[in-house]
Amino acid sequence: MLELVDISKHFKKIEAVKALNMFIEQGEIVGLLGPNGAGKSTAISILSTLIEPTQGDVRFLKKSVIKKPSPLRKAIGVVPQEIALYPQLSAEENLLFFGRIYRLKGSTLKQRVNEILEQIGLTEKRKALVESFSGGMKRRLNIGVAMLHSPQILIMDEPTVGIDPQSRSYILETVKRLNKENQMTVVYTSHYMEEVDYLCDRIYIMDQGNLIASGTKEEIKQILSSENTISIQADHWSEAFIARLKDHESVTNVHVEEKEITLITPKEVNLFSEIISMTDKYDISLRSLHVKSPTLEDVFLHLTGRALRD
Template identity: 45%
Template sequence: MSIIKVKNVTKRFNDKLVLDNINYEVREGEIFGFIGPNGAGKSTLINIMTGLLTPDSGTIEVCGYDILKDPIKAKKCIGYVPQELALMEELNALTNLEFFGALYGLKGKLLKERIEEVLKITGLEEKKKQKVKKYSGGMKRRLNLAVSILHHPKVLILDEPTVGVDPQSRNHIFSFIKNICKEWGTTVIYTSHYMEEIEELCKNVFIIDLGKEIAYGCKNEIKSAVFSNNKVMIEAEDVSGEIIMELSKVDGVIKVSDKDGIITLVINLDFKLANVLALLEKQNINIKKISYEEVKLEDVFLSLTGKTLRD
């Protein structure tokens, strides 16, 4: 079931076309990766999804509500963590949560319970009475996450949530995202400049550049469409040219090379490692190490856009 539907969304700023007929859907309960270089149109699309901007044409539905026709109902379904921290740093975490909770319409016992819940989830219970300005960058990010889920949103939009955080907070944020998807069924839209984060968290992705769709769908299928071949590296002793020739004939092996005692096999989906191991065992080859190199999403991105994410 699709919880977000983006249909034919177009947006111009004066004569500049910023979004060009964008279409995609996000399934309920998934972590959906949204990536593109700076200036690609990501922020504009997020602002339209959250009702901060109006598209020139097209529609966006969130939880079955049109963001233009039923903005209040649609926005109630959304939690949003922007790139820039949205906190009152002169106040403590508890007061921040009380303020934002009141904006969500929470009050009394329920508000208190929700605050205790999000503080526990984000690991800020012991620091709740400390002024936010004394927090580390990672703690501020975690408090921003706490604010965004007070109302138990069905959709959580995270715009660069790990910028400037330490590794410990980054891992905490990852655990938080996975847990709310699993336990609450929350749908997460995740934008990041860090490809390894998208690799770890997301199954489906949308790649945008210059306001246009570059690729959309299952991450692994996009990889296969752009780079069909992965690699297996085998470190071994006493490998002869004859054995290299035999390896090149194994089903699923496209190309074989041998350098400094490391055999590199370029493979396709028909490859079975057991066939290679059987061949090497038959030849009494001593294997020291086997490693696998999968095509990376960053390689796909660079191939499709010709740009780094920081351009």
């Protein structure tokens, strides 16, 4: 349905996206996962025809849309990362404004505005000014505006940044419902691994402009099928202990957080007893030590040596 073919994008000397290939089929939720600065937003802007790639092609229904973007533009609704709304207008006035921009008129426009307000749970707040909204309400309205013209494809660029868990959960449920009930195709970018894990059928993982993995969740997690993810938890760490882990020949990746260290090791190697003796040696009071099932975060760690939110 929608494809990015060998897309590259340069901004002066910075190569934001390098030879990216992606495809999106009708009715699926595709996730684009990566840390900040990975090139996700640039990829999304190219996908939605807002910027032209330096190289490569964007195809919608097998036709290039770089020079003639209108067929794709009619089919997509874009939820930008920013709150792209008029703060001094009410929720209803914002929807009416963007509806008019999309050439909706009269009773059709009013009906669509009512439906959207219902879908995003803001019917009660329709007359309130956007500037008085909480972050979560603004995000919901931001999504609602993109759905006004009933697009086939909803492209969402980090739609849950900076909001409370309740609003986040509401947004995720709304996206899931739109996909199930309306068969809406969704492209969802995030640096929250758990959101992508929860929502998406297929995932593309980007880092520093490169596509480093793609496939279904299961396929991606299979990358770690021959490896174990070991979690060590303690109150504090010593530099020598961390250095010892990093130098260990059987440890492929080490990620250190305040109270948890995650290691990736080959499945056939059992490091448990060695880790316990090391904690004794370096005077670290161990709280827990266990093998985890691999997550997308672990895959990212395995592929890049860094955590998603580094």
